[in-house]
């Protein structure tokens with residue numbers, strides 16, 4: 001599918017086919033598998049870093065739960081936790097999901113009651129029932145209007161952003177790219193949201209900058225940082241949640 005094509009799929013939005021597995025612990029009100037520490041032998045030719053990645057994946061209960069419940073990403077649990085804590089999504093809501101591939105947040109938003117999710121990612125996303133997803137670069141000037149057009153006059157109740165820039169390894173460049181994504185997401189939220197709507201975004205390195213925080217505090221009733229348990233402790237990501245949008249007076 002080419003840049004800008006819309007994936008439209010509008011039946012019920014349940015996670016992809018859950019699979020059965022023996023469970024022992026509770027996570028988010030549902031049972032989760034027993035935590036195990038399985039080791040992977042370093043096969044000839046396999047790098048230590050890829051061995052560590054595989055070990056982390058097979059010992060991570062969120063990866064296992066995502067597989068069992070049919071979520072396309074372990075990230076789905078981050079949105080589930082954010083929503084559990086801040087009650088962002090109400091039944092019947094319209095939600096915009098920025099940086100939505102492979103679709104875990106889209107699935108979680110629909111499961112949590114959203115009537116419709118409009119998503120954007122520069123990577124292709126397999127259709128998720130109940131969503132309209134466009135493959136497009138959100139940093140292009142025409143992206144906000146593209147999303148607003150997809151919404152068809154239906155201002156979103158919630159704007160979510162899990163946008164994460166591809167890292168170059170050059171710290172300053174990566175930081176600037178990340179800041180630009182967060183600022184663009186916040187700008188879109190403040191342009192598109194319904195009065196009283198909510199915004200949640202991934203931010204990095206200790207949280208949002210002062211200028212952005214001040215801007216959000218002026219336009220939202222509540223602004224908070226939050227690190228979900230499902231966000232790996234070694235990851236610098238945290239989330240910023242802004243509730244109760246107050247549009248500027250005309």
Ligand SMILES: C[S@@+](CC[C@H](N)C(=O)[O-])C[C@H]1O[C@@H](n2cnc3c(N)ncnc32)[C@H](O)[C@@H]1O
Pocket residue numbers: 072073075076098099100101102103104105106120121122123136137138139162163164165166181
């Ligand atoms: C952490 S992933 C999102 C995971 C998603 N929340 C889920 O649960 O499946 C971050 C996404 O941001 C997307 N992204 C980064 N920069 C982007 C841009 N400029 N435009 C559109 N998508 C972008 C990446 O392609 C990637 O799929």
